[in-house]
Amino acid sequence: MTTTVLLISCPDTSGIVADVAGWVSMNGGNIVHAEQHTDHHDAMFFQRVEFTHDGTRDLAFFKTAFGPIATKYGMTFSMNELPWRPRTAIMVSKTVHCLSDLLTRSRYGDLGLDVQAVVSNHNDSRELVEAFGYRYEHVALGEGDNARADQENRVSELLDSLNLDLVILARYMLVLPPWFADKWYGKMINIHHSFLPAFIGANPYRQAHDRGVKVIGATAHYVSEVLDEGPIIAQDVAHVSHRDDVQDLTRIGRDLETVVLARAVRAHVEHRVLAWNNRTVVFG
8 A cells, every 4th residue: 555645734714624535535545644733823724634545546646636626725735655765965063963863763764864965064973974884075164255155055066966855954053045045945954952942043052051041952943044943843842950051051952952853854754744934833
């Protein structure tokens, strides 16, 4: 049997659930899991429908066949098969705990990523990456007035050459320009080491310590043109106290970062995320 996932967003109205369920049945499918959410403030409807079928009809057929219903309700929709192994690049700078976790999960099948390369502006993690058997690309930041733009262009060309479905920023510490973020919108996930929207930008653990917080957090989000303000996919927190210095917060936070990033990547790979109006609906 083949499993297909349908993601829907549209203005809320009556009849959507009945029509979608009837369409699945009429086209030889069997719904095995379905979730929905209505945003009453904006009168929007969101749904994820997972259905199985015998595989004699391909994805192109189902997308075309669903067109009339999508038109009727003004839907935006996507349709994909499971399992999905997205061609993925992981970008990192010097801090490797998120990278190491992703590589381990990928190697042993926990996330289902098809890692094409790890890209870094430093050479520090080459040995780790190559020990896992993955390709490592060091795209260094040079000197001069145009060094930053040149490095960004080289990274962009490299990513383009890999024919990727997903890019993960696993503590990549260079801020990407708006054109870069826009190019990969919805296909690039970042981990930020704070509970956004608190402590945007650099040194959030130092910011948190200086503010005397009693919880710290981590946030995984889609990258947008505005730094650390893309749609949030996953977050978590840990309690801390006045006894914890910046090093303690960093140590505690690393565990949060790895778990939150993996959780967000898994939700994306399983087609459980709908981004809308700089927010997300993340189905279970």
